[in-house]
Amino acid sequence: MESVNSERRPTTYPPGLIFLIVPLDRAFGVYACVQLILAGLGSYAFARRIGLDEGPATLAGVAYMFTGHMLTYLPFPELSGATAMLPWCFWGIERAICSGAWRSWAVAAAMLGLVVLAQIQLAFYTYVATGCYALFRIVQRDEGCTTPRRRLLIGLALTYALGLGLSAVQLLPAMALSAQGQRSDIGFSLAPPEERFGSMLRLIFPALGGFERIGPPPVWGPPTFQVPYPYVGLAPLALAIIGLALARHRLAAFFGILAVASFALAVRTPLLQVFIALIPSYRQFEDHTRWYMVWGFAVAVLAGIAAQRLYTPADAGVWESASPGAGWRVRLPVARLLLLVVGAFIAGWSLHHLALFTPQSRFGQYLTMIRSQQLLPPLIFGVIGLASIVFLRLYRHNAAIAFAPVIAIAALDMWWYGAGFNTSVPPSIAQPTTDLTRELANYPRDRQLFQVLYPPTRQIAFLQAQPGPFRIHGADYDARPPNLASAYGLEDVRGYHSLYPARYNRLARLIDGKDYRRTSEGNVSLRAFLTSAYERPRLLDMLNVQYLIFPPGSATEMRYPGLELVHESDEGRIYRNSRALPRAWLVYRVATIPDDDAQLDFMARPDFDPATGAVVPEPLPAVGPAPAISDPTPTVRYAPNAVTVIAAPSVPALLVLADAYYDGWEVIVDGKPALVVRANYTLRGVWLAPGAHTVEFVYRPRPFLIGGAISLATLVIVTVGMLVRR
Structure with missing residues (x-):
């Protein structure tokens, strides 16, 4: 049941069935492709829903599905799933507000339920973003909308309640674990100015600050290794700025504010401090950079709005403010004012941070960082992207031809920096060597070591052949990744999990000889790696640790006296702990x-x-x-x-x-x-x-059990609601 308690695993997220249907060595790739398609289609559907034509909507879909955030977390099923559901939640809310029908609210509730089933932290961001959007749309509703605001607010409240009800089977166990989790005392600290300025620079130079890869550079992508999640592409970013400056769409100002706010939260500005003060429990979400999901979507929508504005004459299309009243016109200067205020603030803060013409000047430092990376790719993508935007503005004969260049360059740009971050390899790379195959042949064929996707190593094969139950411990930090053991049916006292009971964390810190009265340091949750377990070996014995693993050349072995060497290979040494207590x-x-x-x-x-x-x-x-x-x-x-x-x-x-x-x-x-x-x-x-x-x-x-009952009851209500025509 640990997977249900987890806030990370999409145990009940329907696309997760792919892992039960498709062979495991292919399932991750299929699942990732499905999430990319869902993200693109959802953004396209929402863009069409707010009045954008096919070309701008396609640009918005492509811009979101290839954002740095999406490509960074593509190998993580829970995070890519929640990222893919964000635009569908916006689509459901927009559809419900426009129609006011209970059926539409039920569909929106289903979308909101699915995103929680995928991943709770990103679901929280989705609820915040869509909630603000819904309130904005209800307050500034179209003149053609006849549904009373009171009914819209009631429908909105019921939608969020039903969405939470649908996901209660995952939400309630995760909340229970969070209440007992190791993040309860986690703190908060603002990001240093260098980190914020570097994040802004990476919007233009996404490989900035990267380090050299091990082995040959990838066929596609930069030679350095850097997380691409702030990156949204040069052309979409330029279009988003143009959208704030020129577009008359009623939602330009909202998505501009959403983009600025989410980026500020992601880079841990004082705005995040205010947010935590308003919602103290938010502190348990350790990685704030995941706000880049909302940032990427807001930029994608703004790019679509700007593309429509450039391609369509200013007086054409209902996608702009159709109302002749002053109510819509007041939002035109809001977008421009936002652009001016934010631009002026960034310029002023950047000049202050750079400290030009002073002994403390940082200009040379950042210039060196920029020059140390490949400058040709951003130059090419920037020039071609600018040319494609100009072409979009000048060419009016065929929409498909007009939008094809800007869509293509945006996709290539983001794919260049994102695809090389998470590479794929053929399953054949895990085939054992001839020597290992010969050694594995000495073990009975019916043992679990032959029932996994990838063949075991020598150490794993040895451990799997031992009678259990028992636990193992990688005594050094680099002695087997903590999560590797579980894939082979072995129990490692370290493990790695985003959220787990604080009691075990404190016990692990006691064994490690560390301060066991706290489970975090600053804004970082401390992990239970037990790298100094020799401090209190009796407590390690208490956990049924019968085997300790050391990498080759480990200097830690001498700190564990009384162990019996039972296996040695080029992978390291395994010792038996005769003092270990039984299970x-x-x-x-x-x-x-x-x-x-x-x-x-x-x-x-x-x-x-x-x-x-x-x-x-x-x-x-x-x-x-x-x-x-x-x-x-x-x-x-x-x-x-x-x-x-x-x-x-x-x-x-x-x-x-x-x-x-x-x-x-x-x-x-x-x-x-x-x-x-x-x-x-x-x-x-x-x-x-x-x-x-x-x-x-x-x-x-x-x-x-309670969450499952609530989810089933809510599913019945939502299903009935979808059948209601009013």
Whole structure:
């Protein structure tokens, strides 16, 4: 159920079915293509909905689907899915406001529900952006719209409520995890001026500040490696500025403000500080650069508006303000005023930051950065882009011919910088060498190591052949990526996840010898990499870590005395930890400490031995004394969302299971419900009377069950709403 609790994985996002239908080595590529197409079609549909012709709408679609944000996160199914749904949410809201029909509001609710199912952080940005847009449209509605504003506001409120209801199956578990997550104490800091100025420069020079790639440069793309997410293309950016300066479209000012605000939030200006003050819980969203999604969409729409204005005579088309009243005309200077104010501010701030003609001048520093990259590509894209815009303005005979150059150069420009960031390789690259194939042949064919997409390495094959359950630990930072183990059915105590319980983070920091009273530093959430686990090896033993992995030439091995070398190859060394506790064990001495910090302090003491004692937050029935002859080690068997333990203590004892304590776990002892005990700060346990027992830990997460019921009920309501014609 961890994947449902996650804020990142699109477990319930419908296009995720691709990973169940298409072979896994092809599924990621197919899924990415689907999201690109959805993003482009959604932007095109919205542009057409607000009155743009086919040419400008196509430009808007292409400009959004190839933005730096989209291409940066294309390999991440949850992020690309939410990015693709943003324009569809705008389309649904615009359609509902124009028609006022309940059916249209139901469709908009479905779009808003889907974006939450994809990824919650980007869904939050989508809700903020579309909410502002909806309020703007309702307040400044068309004169031809006969639907009362009150009904529009009611429809809007119901739409957002239904959208959240549809996604409750994903939203409620994620909120529950967030409430217990490691980001609860995360802080905030403004970006340094150099970072903000560099982000603005990268709108023109997207490879600025990149570093050399390992290996030969790509066939397509710059030789340096740089994240392209601020980039929106030179031609679309120029058109967006033109749109603010010349366009009379009623939405030009809104999307101009949206673009400026989202960019300011992405680069962590004081505006983000105000935003966090208004919505304190927003601090848990660690990566603010994802506001570039909204920035890219706003620029794409502005580019389409400007292209329509350049190609269409000023007095033609209902896409401009059709109303002769002053209400629409007042928005014309708003867009230009926004352009002037923002332009003047950027110019003034940039001059102040550069500190020209002073000893502290930064001009030379930035000039060197610009000159150190390839200047020919931006020059070519800039010149051809400008020429295509001029051609669009002058050529009026055929719309397809007029728009083809600017669309093509925008796509090529963004694809040049974005496609090289996330490259693809054929699956054949993972074929093992002849020596590795010969070595793997020594293992039985029915083992899990032959049931995965990519063949294992020597170390992984060795570990998979060991009897379990057990956990592993990469003792150095570069000893196997933390997430690699799970793909091969191995359990790594590190792991990597965006959001996970704060209790485990604090325990990991205790083991690491770090300050375990906090889980973040500034605006960065601290990860549980356990690179200094030698500080408290007994607690590492408590987590059932039987094997430690070291890369070749590691200097950390000597810090772990008493280990047994069991495997050595060119990949490094694997040691067996004979002191590791089993997955479940019995203790006969329990300390009751209600305070969380005091529990960790107790566990940090040199005399704390998890093999013989435990700490719990509430009093339990008496345990012990320890028997003269050790009780048999409990056996553990896993099933989906369930763990069965067979234990037979000879005296009252606390059974400790080295798995994380989390809301939703229930325990049944010999067929009767019992109390799940939080043992050793973050593990699960249960008190047992003397005798043989069958203990079943079952995961029944209430947020998921309640959320599922809400989602099903909301789905029925939305389906009925789509069938209503009024």
